[in-house]
Amino acid sequence: MAEFGIAAPSVKVTGGKLPTATGKALSVVALRKTYGDVVAVDEASMEIAAGEFVTFLGASGSGKTTTLMMLAGFCEPDSGTITVGDRDVTKLAPQKRNLGFVFQQYLLFPHMTVSENVAFPLTLRGVPKDEIRRRVGETLEIAGLSGFGGRRPRELSGGQQQRVALCRALVYRPPVILMDEPLGALDKKLRDQLQVEIKAIQQELGLTVIYVTHDQEEALVMSDRIAVMRNGLIEQFDTPRELFERPRTPFVADFLGAANFLPGRVEQHTDEHTLVRLDQNGSLLTARRHDLATGAAVKAAVQPGRLRACAPGDGFCAGTVEIATYVGTIVRAGVRIDGGEAPLLRLEIPAGRGPVAAERVGVTVDPGDVNLFPTEQGG
Numbered sequence: 001m002a003e004f005g006i007a008a009p010s011v012k013v014t015g016g017k018l019p020t021a022t023g024k025a026l027s028v029v030a031l032r033k034t035y036g037d038v039v040a041v042d043e044a045s046m047e048i049a050a051g052e053f054v055t056f057l058g059a060s061g062s063g064k065t066t067t068l069m070m071l072a073g074f075c076e077p078d079s080g081t082i083t084v085g086d087r088d089v090t091k092l093a094p095q096k097r098n099l100g101f102v103f104q105q106y107l108l109f110p111h112m113t114v115s116e117n118v119a120f121p122l123t124l125r126g127v128p129k130d131e132i133r134r135r136v137g138e139t140l141e142i143a144g145l146s147g148f149g150g151r152r153p154r155e156l157s158g159g160q161q162q163r164v165a166l167c168r169a170l171v172y173r174p175p176v177i178l179m180d181e182p183l184g185a186l187d188k189k190l191r192d193q194l195q196v197e198i199k200a201i202q203q204e205l206g207l208t209v210i211y212v213t214h215d216q217e218e219a220l221v222m223s224d225r226i227a228v229m230r231n232g233l234i235e236q237f238d239t240p241r242e243l244f245e246r247p248r249t250p251f252v253a254d255f256l257g258a259a260n261f262l263p264g265r266v267e268q269h270t271d272e273h274t275l276v277r278l279d280q281n282g283s284l285l286t287a288r289r290h291d292l293a294t295g296a297a298v299k300a301a302v303q304p305g306r307l308r309a310c311a312p313g314d315g316f317c318a319g320t321v322e323i324a325t326y327v328g329t330i331v332r333a334g335v336r337i338d339g340g341e342a343p344l345l346r347l348e349i350p351a352g353r354g355p356v357a358a359e360r361v362g363v364t365v366d367p368g369d370v371n372l373f374p375t376e377q378g379g
């Protein structure tokens with residue numbers, strides 16, 4: 001039974017370490033791709049360091065796969081350049097770029113055994129048989145698949161098949177591995193487990209990975225940096241923390257953290273803070289210092305997890321808890337703020353600290369957790 005189940009933990013990284021790469025792994029400059037009137041990718045530029053785990057995150061149709069396919073060489077850009085290491089590969093065929101791929105559908109050869117599948121890239125490259133056997137064994141062990149080499153793909157679970165696909169990409173040690181929603185077809189539990197495993201293998205082997213997902217949590221868990229994509233544009237390319245705490249646009253604030261947006265006007269600046277008079281109830285909200293004109297119309301963005309409930313009268317606003325949903329370690333609360341119509345203010349509070357439905361609460365936040373955006377900025 002255990003053989004067919006998912007052994008956990010299955011990451012066994014033992015030696016076989018890649019020579020640690022340093023410097024720049026891949027860069028793109030002004031990469032653009034159109035399909036008729038649709039601008040699938042609009043002047044994307046980025047530099048990715050060796051050993052970095054970078055994720056393209058965006059809604060369906062935002063241009064993630066198109067960007068990855070251009071890097072891989074399966075899709076020709078209208079303009080722009082792609083450099084791997086120091087080599088301009090823009091015009092090179094896929095197999096000459098020396099990149100590994102893992103796709104959402106495992107695309108294993110059904111008639112070949114696991115070992116033959118993993119060996120395939122080496123066989124193609126004419127690597128001697130002994131060397132192939134050694135490297136396949138080593139790679140299967142890294143992915144916790146030792147003992148599965150003789151099976152056919154159909155005799156494996158979805159998660160195991162996806163690990164075989166990962167092995168096939170790892171086995172010829174490409175400097176950069178591209179992955180397009182590799183866990184998209186798996187259930188949540190397996191996805192969570194493989195996220196950790198892929199990350200562990202990436203770190204242990206010092207791999208450079210470019211990963212595509214539309215799942216914010218997956219991106220936050222795995223990535224050193226995330227490129228948030230929207231309508232073919234890279235909206236922001238930053239560390240998870242920066243994206244979360246210093247989103248550059250309302251779109252990023254909303255996409256990563258489902259921020260609350262409170263409309264108001266800049267009332268005054270102090271050395272450290274910017275005070276905003278909220279439209280909703282006329283109260284003053286203190287934000288960290290922003291470079292905005294006094295009187296400017298703004299939206300104050302605050303992540304639900306950064307708001308805290310306090311005694312009514314102690315916070316920047318007060319209201320009534322309308323919904324309080326227990327979700328494991330946190331309670332999600334929706335607070336109806338006093339004074340007019342507004343969407344419910346969403347709070348996430350550690351479970352055990354209330355609040356409960358119908359309770360009167362104040363709401364407070366640290367100024368450092370308040371981001372201000374000029375209202376004209378859209379979103």
Ligand SMILES: Nc1ncnc2c1ncn2[C@@H]1O[C@H](COP(=O)(O)OP(=O)(O)OP(=O)(O)O)[C@@H](O)[C@H]1O
Nearest residue numbers: 035038040058059060061062063064065066067214
């Ligand atoms: N071969 C094609 N012909 C025409 N339009 C295309 C083609 N491939 C992609 N597009 C368009 O380009 C845009 C970007 O598509 P892309 O597949 O890169 O999105 P994505 O971010 O990977 O989305 P998803 O999350 O759904 O996979 C979309 O508007 C899509 O319809």
Ligand SMILES: [Mg+2]
Nearest residue numbers: 064065066180
């Ligand atoms: Mg896609």
